[in-house]
Amino acid sequence: MDVHRSLYPDQSVPDSLKDKRQVVVVQLKSLQAETERIVKIFEEPEVLRQIQNSRDGRQLMEFLEKDYEFSPEMLNTLYAFAKFQYECGNYSGAAEYLYFVRVLSVPPNDKNALNALWGKLASEILMQNWETALDDLNRLKDVVDASHFTSPLQSLQQRTWLIHWSLFVFFNHPKGRDLIIDMFLYQQHYLNAIQTMCPHILRYLTTAVITNKRRKAVLKDLVKVIQQESYTYRDPITEFLECLYVNFDFDSAQQKLRECETVLVNDFFLVACLDDFIENARLFIFETFCRIHQCISIKMLAEKLNMSPVDAERWIVNLIRNARLDAKIDSKLGHVVMGTQATSPYQQVIEKTKGLSFRSQMLCLNIEKKMGGGKKDGKEVSQWSATEF
DSSP states (O other): OHHHHHHOTTSOOOHHHHHHHHHHHHHHHHHHHHHHHHHHHHTSHHHHHHHHHOOOHHHHHHHHHHHHOOOHHHHHHHHHHHHHHHHTTOHHHHHHHHHHHHHHOOTTTSTTHHHHHHHHHHHHHHTTOHHHHHHHHHHHHHHHHHOOOSSHHHHHHHHHHHHHHHHHHHTTSTTHHHHHHHHHHHOHHHHHHHHHHOGGGHHHHHHHHHTOGGGGGGHHHHHHHHHHHTTTOOOHHHHHHHHHHTSOOHHHHHHHHHHHHHHHHTOTTTGGGHHHHHHHHHHHHHHHHHHHOSEEEHHHHHHHTTSOHHHHHHHHHHHHHTTSOOEEEETTTTEEEEOOOOOOHHHHHHHHHHHHHHHHHHHHHHHHHHHHHTTOOOOOOOOIIIIIO
């Protein structure tokens, strides 16, 4: 009703909204009465201490049943109240109650266990608590990877939902651009989900790689994936890398870079990456161009980078000053003379060893999850992310 008044100050509030408000208030009072005793139990200092120290939901549930006459039906009531709080926009209340539901629920035996994880993640995202949201995202990912759903399609759906929800976290958390690369490009289940269900996610993965100066080594792997999926999905961001690293077409790369600006400005997740993207994309063009030519005209380079000659020269000077470029500028002729840039065999071995170490680690983790997950027989599938939420 308050939102309606702010949007339409010259109109009266419709009767349908007033009736709906009365229904919501009645339902709220009813749920508050049902959960009053439950909330008091969780406010007990001893209960809070047990929750913080306990790692076993079954053991904690036995403690509550024995000392506080807690029952599984109470947990379902608390879940319903948390979901109602979420629907009313009280995300902090929903997150608090869902935390208790998550701690006490044991997947896959409890039908609300996975739902509570999805709801907790959604609540933290809406409150913009990115550190807590990342913890919830990792916890949910572990449960999804370890669960055995009734069909492979349901597993694929769960991972697809998780991929889309994770964009909120990855593009707001300080370490998100590293984490999105590790999860989307180097964890095979999630790369398969992207290739099968949502190839448009390659736009976000590509942007994360381009804007991450420390992860240039992954460009080769990313370009391979982009080439594989080019028949199903293309946009200016993925085509920029294709033009630059597959076709070595600098004119097309320059054109795609202009189109990328429009794409990034109009994308909810990527608009904050615009400056970093343009800066690093120009650097990619420049580095690739320099590998082919030893002496380069600043005027021609400015055209390739979509900059004025003065700005291009200043940009190159800053690169040289920051020790990121081995080159000299001939101001009289307007040329950039490149130094030798051959990568030492020692550096090549280091880069390849880093990639091999990471892949070996991921392989070991996947084997451990497979061996641990084989002992479970979960059949419940979360509907929170698709229907309930």
